[in-house]
Amino acid sequence: MFRFFLGRLAVLIPTFIGVSIIAFSFIRLLPGDPVALLSGERVMSPERHAEISRQLGFDRPIVMQYLDYLWGVLQGDFGTSIVTKRPVMDQFLELFPATVELSLCAIIFAVLVGIPAGVVAAVKRGSIFDQIIMGTALVGFSMPIFWWGLLLIMLVSGTLQWTPVSGRISLMFYFPSVTGFMLIDSLLSGQEGAFRSALHHLILPTIVLGTIPLAVIARQTRSAMLEVLSEDYVRTARAKGLSTFRVVGIHALRNAMIPVVTTIGLQIGVMLAGAILTETIFSWPGIGKWLLDSVSRRDYAVIQGGLLIIAAVIMLVNLAVDLLYGLINPRIRH
Amino acid sequence: MTEATATTAISADPTRRARLAEFWYYFSENRGAVFGLFFFLFLVLLAIFAPLVAPHNPTIQFGDARLVPPVWQEGGRATFLLGTDAVGRDMLSRLIYGTRFSLFIGVIVTVLSLTGGILVGVIAGYFRGWIDTVIMRLMDIILAFPSLLLALVLVAVLGPGLTNAMIAIALVFQPHFVRLTRAAVMTEKTRDYVVAAKVAGAGHARLMFKTILPNCMAPLIVQATLSFSNAILDAAALGFLGMGAQPPTPEWGTMLAEAREFILRAWWVVTLPGLAILVTVLAINLMGDGLRDALDPKLKRS
Numbered sequence: 001m002f003r004f005f006l007g008r009l010a011v012l013i014p015t016f017i018g019v020s021i022i023a024f025s026f027i028r029l030l031p032g033d034p035v036a037l038l039s040g041e042r043v044m045s046p047e048r049h050a051e052i053s054r055q056l057g058f059d060r061p062i063v064m065q066y067l068d069y070l071w072g073v074l075q076g077d078f079g080t081s082i083v084t085k086r087p088v089m090d091q092f093l094e095l096f097p098a099t100v101e102l103s104l105c106a107i108i109f110a111v112l113v114g115i116p117a118g119v120v121a122a123v124k125r126g127s128i129f130d131q132i133i134m135g136t137a138l139v140g141f142s143m144p145i146f147w148w149g150l151l152l153i154m155l156v157s158g159t160l161q162w163t164p165v166s167g168r169i170s171l172m173f174y175f176p177s178v179t180g181f182m183l184i185d186s187l188l189s190g191q192e193g194a195f196r197s198a199l200h201h202l203i204l205p206t207i208v209l210g211t212i213p214l215a216v217i218a219r220q221t222r223s224a225m226l227e228v229l230s231e232d233y234v235r236t237a238r239a240k241g242l243s244t245f246r247v248v249g250i251h252a253l254r255n256a257m258i259p260v261v262t263t264i265g266l267q268i269g270v271m272l273a274g275a276i277l278t279e280t281i282f283s284w285p286g287i288g289k290w291l292l293d294s295v296s297r298r299d300y301a302v303i304q305g306g307l308l309i310i311a312a313v314i315m316l317v318n319l320a321v322d323l324l325y326g327l328i329n330p331r332i333r334h
Numbered sequence: 335m336t337e338a339t340a341t342t343a344i345s346a347d348p349t350r351r352a353r354l355a356e357f358w359y360y361f362s363e364n365r366g367a368v369f370g371l372f373f374f375l376f377l378v379l380l381a382i383f384a385p386l387v388a389p390h391n392p393t394i395q396f397g398d399a400r401l402v403p404p405v406w407q408e409g410g411r412a413t414f415l416l417g418t419d420a421v422g423r424d425m426l427s428r429l430i431y432g433t434r435f436s437l438f439i440g441v442i443v444t445v446l447s448l449t450g451g452i453l454v455g456v457i458a459g460y461f462r463g464w465i466d467t468v469i470m471r472l473m474d475i476i477l478a479f480p481s482l483l484l485a486l487v488l489v490a491v492l493g494p495g496l497t498n499a500m501i502a503i504a505l506v507f508q509p510h511f512v513r514l515t516r517a518a519v520m521t522e523k524t525r526d527y528v529v530a531a532k533v534a535g536a537g538h539a540r541l542m543f544k545t546i547l548p549n550c551m552a553p554l555i556v557q558a559t560l561s562f563s564n565a566i567l568d569a570a571a572l573g574f575l576g577m578g579a580q581p582p583t584p585e586w587g588t589m590l591a592e593a594r595e596f597i598l599r600a601w602w603v604v605t606l607p608g609l610a611i612l613v614t615v616l617a618i619n620l621m622g623d624g625l626r627d628a629l630d631p632k633l634k635r636s
Contacts, residue, residue, distance in 0.1 A: 011474070018475035030491055138366075138623070142615040144567055146574045147590055147608025150597055154605075158598045273480035277571055291483065292575060295490045303487055311478045 004326050008319055016315060017070075023308040024069050027300050034058065039082070078305030083297055088305030092287060097180025098168060099286035102278070103271045105202055106210035111264065114214045118221025118260075122229060123248055133218065140215030145274055149208040149281035156204060163200050166283035170197040209278045213267040220263040224256040231255075258329045265321025269314050360628035367624020373617040381433040388427035389413070392584045396422035401600045417602045419593065425602060428584035429610050435585040436566045436614055439500055443565035444558050446504035451511020452554065456542045458512065459519030470516070473509035481506040482568060489577045496579040499572045500565075507561045514557055518550030552629040559622035563615040570611050586611045 027034050036044070039052045053059050057068055072078075078088040121133040157165045164170065168182045175189035183202070186194035228234060229252055237251045275288035283289070287306065294302035362368055380387060390396075396418060403410045404417040404425075416425040458469040476484070481503075488502035489495075522528060523546060531545045572578035573587025581588055586607040593603035 014471055015474045015478055018471060019478050022475060026487070026491065135366075138619055139612070139616060142563065142567075142612060142619050144570055144587075144608055144611045144615070146571055146587075147604075147611060150590070150594065150604050151608065154597055154601060269480045273482035276480075276482060276486065277574070280575065292486070295486060296576070298490075303490065307479065307483070307487055310480065310483065314480065315478050 001326060005323060008322050012315055012319060016312065019311045019315075020070055020073060020308060021066070023304050023311075024066050026304050026307070030300065073308065078309060079301040081294075081299055081302050083294075083299045083302075088302055089309070091290065091302070092306065092309055094180075095285060095287050095290050098182070098284060099272070099275050099279070099288060101181045101183065102202070102205055102209060102284060102286060103268075103275065105206040106271060106274075107213060107264065107267065109206050109210040110214035110217050110267070113210075114217030115221050115260065118218040119225055119248065119253065121218070121222045122225030123244075125226065130222075134222065137215040137218045140211045141219070143211055143215075145208050145211060146277045146281055148211060149204070149278060152204050152208065153281070163203050164197075168198065168201050168284060169194065170201075173197060205278050205282045205284055208281070209271060209274050212270060212274065213264075216267065216270075217260065217263060221256065221260050224259045225252060228252045228256045258325070261328065262321060262325055265318065265324070268317045268321075272310060272314065357628050361624045364624040364627055366620045367627070370617040370620030370624065373613070374621060377433050377437060377614060377617070380430055381437050384430050384434055388424075388430040389415070390424040390427040392423065392428045392431040393582050394423065396424070398422070401596065401603070403600070404602050416606060417600075419589070419603050420596060420600075423582075425606055428589060429586075429606060431584040432586045432589065432607065432610060433614070435496070435579060435583065436570070436611070439496070439503075439569040440562040440565050440618070442500050443504045443507065443569070444562045446500070447507040447561060448511055448554065448558050450504070451508045452515050452547070454508070455512040455515025456519055456547060459516035460523065460538070460542050460546070462520075466516070469512065473512050476506065476509045479506075482571060485568060485572060486575065486577060489572060494577045494580065496569075496583065496585070499569055499578040503565050503568050503572075506568075507565065510557055510561065511554065514553050515550060518553060519546055522546045522549050555629060556622060556626045559618055559625055563618040563622070566611065566615055566618075 035049060035053045035056060035058055039056070044052070050059075057065050060068075076089055078092070080087055081091060084091070117133050117137070121130040124130050153165055156162050169186065173186070173189070173191055173194045175185060175191065175194070178185050178188055182198040183195065186198040225248075229248075234247060234252050237247045242251075272288070275286060276292055277288070278284065279286045279289035280292055287310070291303065291306045291310075293299075294306065390413075399411065399414060399418050400422045401420055402414050402418040402422075405412055405415050407417075410417065414424050414426070416429065418424055419428070454469055458466040485499070485502040485506050488505065489498050492498035492502065519542075528541065528545055531541060536545060569578050570585070570587030570590070573585050574591045576591060579585035579588045581592055589607040590604065593600075593607065597604050
């Protein structure tokens with residue numbers, strides 16, 4: 001297992017270096033003067049330009065500049081926002097819990113609905129249930145989620161008035177952030193109705209962000225289950241007279257879960273991309289909205305830093321998924 | 335030379351027709367796929383004949399007809415079957431012209447990422463060694479970013495607009511084709527027919543593209559339909575975020591972005607463009623499922 005881990009790590013390090021080179025060159029590939037872009041100053045005297053250039057290290061050889069950048073990154077220095085003048089990492093850490101909370105809820109929603117749906121479709125293969133579930137899954141898979149969000153706002157928040165339109169919690173409530181997770185913080189605050197409000201704000205974004213993963217998980221579960229259900233050991237279990245529930249739930253599902261776990265892990269990247277759209281629609285103060293705002297504000301330092309941080313997060317998550325996969329499926333280790 | 339004539343002889347051979355018939359047999363078993371195919375053909379015709387079909391010019395603003403509801407609703411007018419948007423443009427005409435953009439985006443992105451991916455993937459899978467390692471690491475790097483985020487940043491670098499959005503999306507989709515091609519080439523490379531061609535004196539280029547590649551096409555075709563529909567989705571998403579096609583282009587995602595503020599007042603300006611995206615993508619995905627069933631021998635019900 002340890003060797004497996006080392007092998008994965010050995011692939012990860014060059015990838016990370018490549019990603020950091022891309023993030024580093026990003027600002028230099030942009031049309032315009034990188035010094036002006038990074039300092040946010042449009043008009044400056046040649047002396048001022050030289051001064052900032054020296055401050056940012058632009059007067060040194062490019063390789064040295066990159067090594068400096070990498071050294072900073074390894075110490076957690078991802079640059080400073082041009083607009084807010086705050087370190088990118090600080091802003092990221094402040095906003096990341098909001099995205100994590102939303103993504104976790106979405107993936108839980110997707111798993112809780114998607115796996116049972118896939119199992120039912122596989123067990124009742126060809127039935128009307130199977131057709132309805134798979135038809136719905138294909139619609140979900142084809143869904144432009146930004147439109148799906150608008151549609152839900154229109155129906156659920158607009159016509160039915162069931163949920164709020166945007167934000168993480170009603171403006172009535174104010175309490176200090178302890179964990180950054182609104183559901184937990186609202187409980188800790190002890191204010192009446194705060195948790196309910198936070199929960200209400202979460203419902204629509206969770207559904208929107210969870211839709212595509214849900215569809216993918218349901219489809220993957222179905223095909224994995226179909227494969228497993230035709231195996232000899234499932235037939236043996238049936239022949240022993242075990243109930244369908246035991247055969248499907250214990251013998252088949254456990255083995256069918258192996259590819260499904262990978263699928264769930266792969267959805268993390270999809271989630272972060274979906275977060276850009278979902279957070280924009282629901283004004284959810286997470287990293288997706290932050291990055292999009294930075295793109296429209298031309299805050300290149302944030303884009304550069306954010307890109308690298310997110311890539312690093314995804315790579316770490318993928319590593320964790322790989323390790324988990326190695327744990328539940330020993331064959332892969334060799 | 336003799337080999338070349340042999341190949342053409344085989345292509346004209348009835349076995350090719352038989353294979354097509356077999357393909358159609360499996361494909362047509364999937365009713366959804368056939369429906370998807372016909373709907374897709376309908377969209378293609380709609381896109382080609384948009385100027386003939388659309389009742390109005392998609393960019394003309396009728397000043398006296400702002401936010402007119404669809405014809406069946408109170409206040410609807412017969413000239414604007416699906417109503418008008420906030421500046422008085424006919425929704426139906428814009429939706430019809432939008433088909434052009436979406437299909438065009440799908441074709442361009444798929445062709446770009448498919449050809450690029452095949453070229454790079456075949457080289458990686460055929461030559462292996464350091465060139466393979468370098469290529470695959472590069473692809474890993476691209477895959478380390480969430481695709482929409484990378485596309486968004488690329489567009490920010492290149493400048494917003496439809497062309498740049500398509501280039502960015504194609505670049506982001508490419509690694510999937512590279513990986514698939516490489517894997518397929520690696521399994522085919524050691525087959526007897528490849529060795530035979532090599533012994534017969536075929537050069538690298540011939541072996542790569544004429545001998546091996548045609549036998550690797552099945553998974554690539556399936557992936558191509560998938561990236562066709564994903565390209566439409568991502569381009570619409572970029573348009574929605576203001577980074578794709580720019581107004582007043584009647585691109586569906588851009589239309590949605592313009593419609594956002596009327597969400598609680600005029601349902602049709604929000605609902606219809608999204609519905610158009612959904613049904614288009616759905617039709618292509620239905621077709622893709624059918625193609626996968628028909629082309630992938632592993633999943634074929636025997």
